[in-house]
Structure formats: structure tokens, C-alpha cells
Amino acid sequence: xxxxxxxxxxxxxxxxxxxxxxxxxxxxxxxxxxxxxxxxxxxxxxxxxxxxxxxxxxxxxxxxxxxxxxxxxxxxxxxxxxxxxxxxxxxxxxxxxxxxxxxxxxxxxxxxxxxxxxxxxxxxxxxxxxxxxxxxxxxxxxxxxxxxxxxxxxxxxxxxxxxxxxxxxxxxxxxxxxxxxxxxxxxxxxxxxxxxxxxxxxxxxxxxxxxxxxxxxxxxxxxxxxxxxxxxxxxxxxxxxxxxxxxxxxxxxxxxxxxxxxxxxxxxxxxxxxxxxxxxxxxxxxxxxxxxxxxxxxxxxx
Amino acid sequence: xxxxxxxxxxxxxxxxxxxxxxxxxxxxxxxxxxxxxxxxxxxxxxxxxxxxxxxxxxxxxxxxxxxxxxxxxxxxxxxxxxxxxxxxxxxxxxxxxxxxxxxxxxxxxxxxxxxxxxxxxxxxxxxxxxxxxxxxxxxxxxxxxxxxxxxxxxxxxxxxxxxxxxxxxxxxxxxxxxxxxxxxxxxxxxxxxxxxxxxxxxxxxxxxxxxxxxxxxxxxxxxxxxxxxxxxxxxxxxxxxxxxxxxxxxxxxxxxxxxxxxxxxxxxxxxxxxxxxxxxxxxxxxxxxxxxxxx
Numbered sequence: 001x002x003x004x005x006x007x008x009x010x011x012x013x014x015x016x017x018x019x020x021x022x023x024x025x026x027x028x029x030x031x032x033x034x035x036x037x038x039x040x041x042x043x044x045x046x047x048x049x050x051x052x053x054x055x056x057x058x059x060x061x062x063x064x065x066x067x068x069x070x071x072x073x074x075x076x077x078x079x080x081x082x083x084x085x086x087x088x089x090x091x092x093x094x095x096x097x098x099x100x101x102x103x104x105x106x107x108x109x110x111x112x113x114x115x116x117x118x119x120x121x122x123x124x125x126x127x128x129x130x131x132x133x134x135x136x137x138x139x140x141x142x143x144x145x146x147x148x149x150x151x152x153x154x155x156x157x158x159x160x161x162x163x164x165x166x167x168x169x170x171x172x173x174x175x176x177x178x179x180x181x182x183x184x185x186x187x188x189x190x191x192x193x194x195x196x197x198x199x200x201x202x203x204x205x206x207x208x209x210x211x212x213x214x215x216x217x218x219x220x221x222x223x224x225x226x227x228x229x230x231x232x233x234x235x236x237x238x239x240x241x242x243x244x245x246x247x248x249x250x251x252x253x254x255x256x257x258x259x260x261x262x263x264x265x266x267x268x269x270x271x272x273x274x275x276x277x278x279x280x281x282x283x284x285x286x287x288x289x290x291x292x293x294x295x296x297x298x299x300x301x302x
Numbered sequence: 303x304x305x306x307x308x309x310x311x312x313x314x315x316x317x318x319x320x321x322x323x324x325x326x327x328x329x330x331x332x333x334x335x336x337x338x339x340x341x342x343x344x345x346x347x348x349x350x351x352x353x354x355x356x357x358x359x360x361x362x363x364x365x366x367x368x369x370x371x372x373x374x375x376x377x378x379x380x381x382x383x384x385x386x387x388x389x390x391x392x393x394x395x396x397x398x399x400x401x402x403x404x405x406x407x408x409x410x411x412x413x414x415x416x417x418x419x420x421x422x423x424x425x426x427x428x429x430x431x432x433x434x435x436x437x438x439x440x441x442x443x444x445x446x447x448x449x450x451x452x453x454x455x456x457x458x459x460x461x462x463x464x465x466x467x468x469x470x471x472x473x474x475x476x477x478x479x480x481x482x483x484x485x486x487x488x489x490x491x492x493x494x495x496x497x498x499x500x501x502x503x504x505x506x507x508x509x510x511x512x513x514x515x516x517x518x519x520x521x522x523x524x525x526x527x528x529x530x531x532x533x534x535x536x537x538x539x540x541x542x543x544x545x546x547x548x549x550x551x552x553x554x555x556x557x558x559x560x561x562x563x564x565x566x567x568x569x570x571x572x573x574x575x576x577x578x579x580x581x582x583x584x585x586x587x588x589x590x591x592x593x594x595x596x597x
Contacts, residue, residue, distance in 0.1 A: 009493075019499040020418030027411050027470050028426055034467045035433040038441040045443065054447070094331075101328055104321075114583055115332045118339075121579035121586065122572045123528035125545040129552050129568040130338045133345065133561060134358070144358040178335065182587050200309045209309060235437050238530040242549055256531075259439040264535065269443065276439040287435045 039280065045273035052267040063270035072250050073275065076258040079165045083254065084233035086169045087176075091229055092222065094173065095180025100210065102181070103188045113185070116178035124175065128242025131171040132158065161251035164244045168236070168252060171243055176232060180225050187221040188214065227290045234283050255279050346370065346565040353561050369562035373570060377563055378554070379547045380539070386567055388540065389547035393527055396458050396543055400465035401522040407466070408473020408518055413507050415474070416481040417489045418499060427478060433471040441468075442535050449536055456538050464536060465526045472525075473518050476589070480514040481507070513585070520582055521589035524575050544571050 049059040067073050098116060102109055119127065134140045137156040145153035157163035191214050199209050237256035244252040246261070253261075255275060263272030341358055346369050348362040356363075375385040411430075415423050445464060446455070454460030484507075492502045533543040542550075548571045552564050579586050 020414040021420050023414045023499075024411050024423075024426060027407055027430065027474065030467050030470065031430050031433055034441065034445070035436065036429075038444040039436070041444040042440050054443075098328075098331060101324055104324055106324070106328065112328055112332060114580070115335050117583070117587065118576065118579055119335065120590065121524060121575045123530065123545050123548075123575070125528075125530050125549050126568045126572040127338075129548060129564060130342050132552070133564065134338060134341060139353070139561070140358060147357045174335070174338065179590060183591060186591065196309065206309050231435065237439075238545070241530070241534075242552065245553060256437065256439055260442075260531075260535075263439075263443055273443060276437070276442070279437040280440045283435060283437050291431075291435075 042273045042276050045269060046277045048270060048273075050269040050273070052269065054269055059270070063274040067271050067274045067278070070271075072253060073255075073258060075250060076253040076255045079252060080233065080254050082165055083169055083172070083236070084230060086166070087172050087233050088226055088229040090169070090173045091177045091180045092225060094177040095225065096184050096215075098177070098181040099184030099188055102185055113182070116181050118178070119175040120179045122175065124236075124238035125242045127171050127175045128239050131167065131174070132243050135167055135170075158244065159248060161248040164248060164252035168240055168243055168254075172232075172236065172239055175239075176229065180229070183221055183225055183228075184218070187218040191217055223290070227286060230286050231283060234279060234286075255282075342565045342569055346562050346569055348562055350558075350560060350562060369560070369566040370570075372560075373551075373563045373566040377551055377567065378557075379542070379550045382540065386544065386547050386551070386570065389542055389544045390570065392458060392537075392541060393544040396461045396465070397523055397526045400462045400469065400526050401519055403462070404466045404469040404473045404522055405515060405518045407470055408475075408477045409508070409511060409515070410503065411470070411474040412477025412479075412481050413503050414499075415478050416484075417486065417502075417507070427474070430471050430474055433468060434475065438468065438531055442531075446536060456536065456541055458537070458541055460536055461532060461541075461543065464532050465522075465529070468532075469522050469525065472521060476514055476518045476521070477511070480511065484510070516582060516585045517589045520578055520585050523578060524586070524589075527575050 044056075045054055046063050047058060047060060049055055049057040049062070102112060106112065135155065135158045136142075137159060140155075142153060142155045145155075157167045195213060195217075196209055199213055204212065235256060236254055237260065240246055240252060240254055240257050246253045246257045250258075255278065259272050259275040259279065262268040262275060344360075344362055345353060345358075347365045347367070348356070349364065349366055349368065352363060373385065374387050374390075376383060377385050379386065379389065415427050449455045449460045449464075452460070454463065488506060489502055492506055497505070528545065529543070530545040530549065533546045534549075537543060537546065548567050551567050
């Protein structure tokens, strides 16, 4: 706006510039209060003696010590590692595979894409409800297999405390893998066709073209997909509540459900706050370096 | 696109077999994704006795919509037995204002941050963006206290406020990334003609923003309609949104388990967002990718 010559238009321009700040101010203030202020508040609470009600007495690391002494927290962390690991790897494999298969000039590609991706439009509560019904040992897949003549078929993961967390993986992969497919497909469509053609002329086979050229060239999408999936995994809450309720017992608890139980059902505000801060730290460890590199990359591209 | 047909040194029958396999695998995956939806629909149309006798995959012998009407009008959520219709409308009353307000604020923020850049605009944007990524557990406790202080605890207005506040970063991100690609000359020319901040926004910017408005509305609607964490934390009883009611119905331990009613309720909960997805899938995907990765 500095190009204008007369002082009058400079004046109006400066008023307009202030208008811009005034317009953004409410959102910015809301963000400062509801995001940063709340994080500070939760952070402080995690260092306080709070139990049933918030109190401001400083307790140092006492709540974190109590948190890490809880068997239930260790179960939640272990479950997050199992769930997160399997969820990310399976979604990447299925998503990448489907994208490559769909990239073969498939008839009805649009319809298939719609089918693969629709679970992403559903609430995790709906997904949890339907998979709870499918995996119901008495009436679901197990009895279906019995009816089909496979009498010894047993699938009781939902009520088995060693296996319950894996049912969460099954349902979560069903919901999110189509989205990863969409991300990969978009990337595959952006690969330079000339390089592929050149490799083909040199006699490279299709698998070699994929593993040697195409997949390495879409490496940034793998990173994005992993970050998205890891982020989803840490925040997973609804699905566990709907599918297993964290049970049997607390065998399928995740940090998100642990925090909710402590804060809203067990009157352990301090421990709830401490576990929330641990979750925040985990997410930040994933997101901050990623955003930093993304934003820097974005500047380079213009 | 690198496909077998164009990039294969093999010819003839080998390619035909490969393509056959390709379609087989894709069909199997399609069945895997559709199976739960099929079971949901067919179970919701069966009577309870047929569910107990029959198999998961069998089609209903007698189609009955009893489970649907029961779910809508009579199903018990907690002690209240007047169906899920009130919770459905709760979700509508929560989602519509929250979507409109957050989209409008996102649009005007995006416009201000790109076309009327002030010193520190980038820092303001980065600080706003951060809110997209926090695990909401970290704001649950203070939020419930603030809502209590404001007299909005357990109310639909309270949920609207929560969804606007935590949706802002996404809508701002959408619009900012969209407006960055619109040439500044458009705004410059209009300022020379004497048009001001709001005139340009209403007359020039908004009319060309339809695609990104659609993306933002769809994204926000899906997020807010599907939310469970905020609904479960900040609303209870008669003011709970649909997802919370569904979870209550499904996980009630008292009485006879009515699987057909569970499935009908689940479908009713999923229907609005599925409809949006089917009608505007392209924009849905754009929102997903822009919301989870940088736009």
C-alpha cells in the first residue's frame, strides 16, 4: 500500500491498516485466553496440590510422581504405543497400496474412492458403535463364522483384556486408512510423468519404477501422513469410549481416556492436569518440528 | 500415473491376469469398507427376534422401520425416554451457529492477514495456528470452570462458544491460504477507487470465496457434528448433542439390549455428515487435506 503518493491516501491507508488489526484482535484475544491461558492454567494445576477442587498451593512435581506411579497410566502409555504404532503402520500400508492400485486407470475410480473414504465422514462414536456390534462375541463375526460352518472360530478380543486394544486398532484403521489413500493418490498424480516415461524406455519394470522412482519422490507425503496419524492417535478418545469404554477394567485405556476419568470421574484434578500436560508435550514433540519445516518450505515455494 | 497398461514390458495374457487381480483386490477392499455400513442398515431394519436367530450378514426377512421410529421417538437416554430427536435438534442448534460464526470470523481474519498485512501478521497467524494442534484435554478443566462462571455450563450456547473458539484456527487457516493466492492488485485497484476495508471484503473478496467457504463449512460442520469430547465434558442431560446420546443409548446396561435401535441411532447420527460427504465429497477431501497438512 506504500505506493500511493498523496498524504491523504496515506492517512486512509493507515486507518485501514489499523482496521485490519482491530478485526483480527477478537480472534487473537480468544486464542490467547482459551488456548495459551488455559494451557498455562492446566500447567499450573499440574504443579499444585489440587484434587477435588483447583487449589493454588504449589506441590512441585508431586502430581507427576503420583501419575508415573500409577499402574493405570503405564497401561495407558503402553496402549498408546501399541495402538499408535499399529495404527500408523497399517494405515500407511493400506493407504499406499490402495492409492497405487487406484492409480492404474481403473474404471469406476471415483466410486471406489468414495467407498474407501466415507468412514472418515462418520463420528468415531458411530464407528465404535458398529464395530462393537460386529466384534460382539455372541452375535457378531464370531457367530457368523459359526453359522458358516467354522465351529472352532473364536474372536473375543472385545472382552479379552489382553486383546481389547487391538479392536481399537481395527476400527481406527477402517476409519482413517481411506484418508491416507486420498493423500497418497493426490501425491501420485503429482509425480513428473517424463521421469517415469524415461525409466520405462530404459527398460525398468513397473515395480522398479514404483519402488525406485515414484515412492521415493513422494517421501514428504509419508511424513505428512505419519504426523496426521500420530496426531490422531494421541488425541484418540471417542473411539475407545464407544468401543470398549477403556475396558475390560482399564485394559484398553489411552492417555486421553485416562485424563478424562481422572479429571471428571475420580476427582483427581492434579493428576488429570499432569496427564494432559504429558499429552501436550507428546503432540508438540511431533507437531512443532513438522510445522517448522513445513512453514519454512512454504516460504521457499513463494 | 504409472499404470500396467502403459508401463509394462509384458504383453497379452499376463497383463490381463494382472488387471483381473487388480480389480479383485479393489473389490475386496470395497467390501471391507462397505461391510459395516451394510450390517448397520440391515440390522436396523430387523426385528430383535430375527437378530437373535439370524446371521450378521443375512438380509432382513421382514423389513421393519420399528427400530427407527423407536429410536427417534421413544429410546431412553439416561432416565429420559423421549427418543433421540431432542438430541438431534440439540446438535443442529449447536452446529449451525458455530459453523456460521467460525467461518465468518475465519474469512475476515484470513482477509485481514493477507490483504491488509500489518507488522507481526505472520506471528499472529502462527500463534493462532497453534490452537489447531493441541490435544483438547489440556483445555478441558479450565474450560469447564469458565463456562460455569459465564453461566453457560451444560448449555448449547456454551458448546457453540467452545466450537467457535477451537474452530477459529482451522477456518483462519483455510481462508488465509486461499486469499494468499489472490493477487493483491485486486485490492490495490479498489483502494485507489476509494473503497475501504469492509467494502472490498463484501464486494470483491467474498463473491470469489465460494469454494473455500464450502470447504470451511463442510469441515466445521463435520468436526462439530461428530465431536464427542466437548459434548460429553460440557453438556449433560437434555442439552447433550447427538453423539453423546448415541453413546448413552449403546452403553446402557439396564434393560434388554436392542441392537436394531442402536444401529438405527448410529445411522441417524451419521446421516447428516454422510449426506454432506456424498453431496460434496470433493470439498470434503480438500478440507481434510488442508486441515491436517498445511494448505
